[in-house]
Amino acid sequence: MSNKKIPESTVSRLFLYLREIVVLCGMNIRTISSAELGERVNLSDVQVRKDLGHVGQFGTSGAGYDTEELKTALEKILGKNKVWNVAVVGAGHLGSALLTYPGFKTHNLNMVAAFDSEDKKIGKKISNVTIQNISEILKNIKDKKVTIGVVAVPAESAQGVADKLVSSGVECILNFAPASISVPENVKIKNVDLSRELETLSYFLANKR
Amino acid sequence: MSNKKIPESTVSRLFLYLREIVVLCGMNIRTISSAELGERVNLSDVQVRKDLGHVGQFGTSGAGYDTEELKTALEKILGKNKVWNVAVVGAGHLGSALLTYPGFKTHNLNMVAAFDSEDKKIGKKISNVTIQNISEILKNIKDKKVTIGVVAVPAESAQGVADKLVSSGVECILNFAPASISVPENVKIKNVDLSRELETLSYFLANKR
DNA sequence: GTATGTGAACTATTTCACAGCT
DNA sequence: AGCTGTGAAATAGTTCACATAC
Numbered sequence: 001m002s003n004k005k006i007p008e009s010t011v012s013r014l015f016l017y018l019r020e021i022v023v024l025c026g027m028n029i030r031t032i033s034s035a036e037l038g039e040r041v042n043l044s045d046v047q048v049r050k051d052l053g054h055v056g057q058f059g060t061s062g063a064g065y066d067t068e069e070l071k072t073a074l075e076k077i078l079g080k081n082k083v084w085n086v087a088v089v090g091a092g093h094l095g096s097a098l099l100t101y102p103g104f105k106t107h108n109l110n111m112v113a114a115f116d117s118e119d120k121k122i123g124k125k126i127s128n129v130t131i132q133n134i135s136e137i138l139k140n141i142k143d144k145k146v147t148i149g150v151v152a153v154p155a156e157s158a159q160g161v162a163d164k165l166v167s168s169g170v171e172c173i174l175n176f177a178p179a180s181i182s183v184p185e186n187v188k189i190k191n192v193d194l195s196r197e198l199e200t201l202s203y204f205l206a207n208k209r
Numbered sequence: 210m211s212n213k214k215i216p217e218s219t220v221s222r223l224f225l226y227l228r229e230i231v232v233l234c235g236m237n238i239r240t241i242s243s244a245e246l247g248e249r250v251n252l253s254d255v256q257v258r259k260d261l262g263h264v265g266q267f268g269t270s271g272a273g274y275d276t277e278e279l280k281t282a283l284e285k286i287l288g289k290n291k292v293w294n295v296a297v298v299g300a301g302h303l304g305s306a307l308l309t310y311p312g313f314k315t316h317n318l319n320m321v322a323a324f325d326s327e328d329k330k331i332g333k334k335i336s337n338v339t340i341q342n343i344s345e346i347l348k349n350i351k352d353k354k355v356t357i358g359v360v361a362v363p364a365e366s367a368q369g370v371a372d373k374l375v376s377s378g379v380e381c382i383l384n385f386a387p388a389s390i391s392v393p394e395n396v397k398i399k400n401v402d403l404s405r406e407l408e409t410l411s412y413f414l415a416n417k418r
Numbered sequence: 419g420t421a422t423g424t425g426a427a428c429t430a431t432t433t434c435a436c437a438g439c440t
Numbered sequence: 441a442g443c444t445g446t447g448a449a450a451t452a453g454t455t456c457a458c459a460t461a462c
Contacts, residue, residue, distance in 0.1 A: 011409055011412050015409065015412075016405065020389075078412055079415030082411070084411045093302055093303075103387055109408070171414055172411075174407060180251050182251060190409070197401055198295070198316070199287070200217065202316075202318065203288055205288075207214075
């Protein structure tokens with residue numbers, strides 16, 4: 001089992017395995033080998049076994065893994081029993097996409113608040129969440145016990161929004177703005193930089209023969 | 210200069226530096242040290258120097274880097290002189306966000322086509338691009354010389370859409386669907402899995418004291 | 419004195435190889 | 441025979457330390 005901390009790359013893949021295992025359970029497939037699971041998620045069999053090794057030992061030699069058992073173990077270790085409240089700042093297309101994305105609900109992530117600076121958007125509802133003025137962040141985040149803040153505003157306003165979120169007590173930030181933002185050490189930040197992803201692809205296009 | 214291939218992680222950061230350098234040039238700052246540049250993008254000075262070392266040697270000891278020179282060199286090596294055509298499949302909130310995102314235009318990425326399967330969306334225009342039926346993919350991608358395809362459809366339809374894109378000759382795919390999709394070796398695929406990003410954050414929330 | 423460029427050391431992550439279980 | 445679990449080897453990526461240039 002090991003009490004050591006699991007590498008971030010492994011954690012990310014564990015969620016991937018879980019997603020696949022849920023599908024398998026739904027199909028009433030009771031057992032799967034690391035090779036088969038790996039093929040379904042485009043990873044090697046060893047990678048799968050090494051990753052699952054961080055969680056415990058419940059594979060059966062010669063047979064593979066019991067899907068139900070694996071599902072239970074992964075859900076437990078990945079904290080799927082807990083629910084987290086999420087607030088989205090910026091109700092443009094991207095913010096709306098996140099608010100309406102059905103995947104979050106099934107993954108124990110609760111979209112409980114949305115903010116924007118544009119007057120005409122305030123008061124509108126997107127997927128049951130009423131958009132509020134950015135000035136309401138502090139009060140709302142505390143009241144609604146939000147732990148994850150999503151920054152989906154233009155680059156210029158990103159740092160300011162992040163500062164507001166941090167001082168409201170948010171513990172994690174997922175940043176979609178194409179800007180480098182600074183937060184205190186105790187706040188975990190994750191950047192998803194769409195234009196850099198596309199640019200990196202374009203680089204590899206330019207540099208292959 | 211080195212002819213060796215630059216690691217993907219470095220390439221991604223080079224785009225980050227370039228973005229910052231463009232800002233600096235706009236502010237008429239003519240010179241910058243690796244430490245100052247690193248601070249602006251939350252990276253160490255050594256990391257900056259190591260990365261720039263892949264591109265060439267144009268820093269001046271004791272002074273730093275000439276911003277104009279660095280800008281020119283980065284633009285050249287990152288292929289910013291070339292323009293790539295991009296097609297988006299799936300015109301939901303996320304697809305619309307990508308189509309309207311102003312950042313792409315300034316980064317030599319041209320959104321030239323959009324597809325959806327919902328009849329009521331066909332014919333509508335988003336940011337000058339007319340949404341077409343998914344059945345038109347093959348013809349359009351070829352005609353419009355699209356090299357990058359973006360998959361922004363639900364998980365169930367992702368593999369099918371990817372197959373269509375691949376057989377139309379697309380060379381890269383950026384996949385936003387929470388599904389593992391398979392493509393031939395010569396096609397480069399990049400996955401952006403929003404719910405996994407959030408889940409990974411939630412894991413770290415659950416496992417810190 | 420200040421700041422670059424880089425080999426060497428270190429750390430993280432992946433892959434190999436195989437012993438051991440069913 | 442088939443498949444897991446895991447040390448050991450290999451690879452990739454980051455940080456250190458310092459010689460060198462201005």
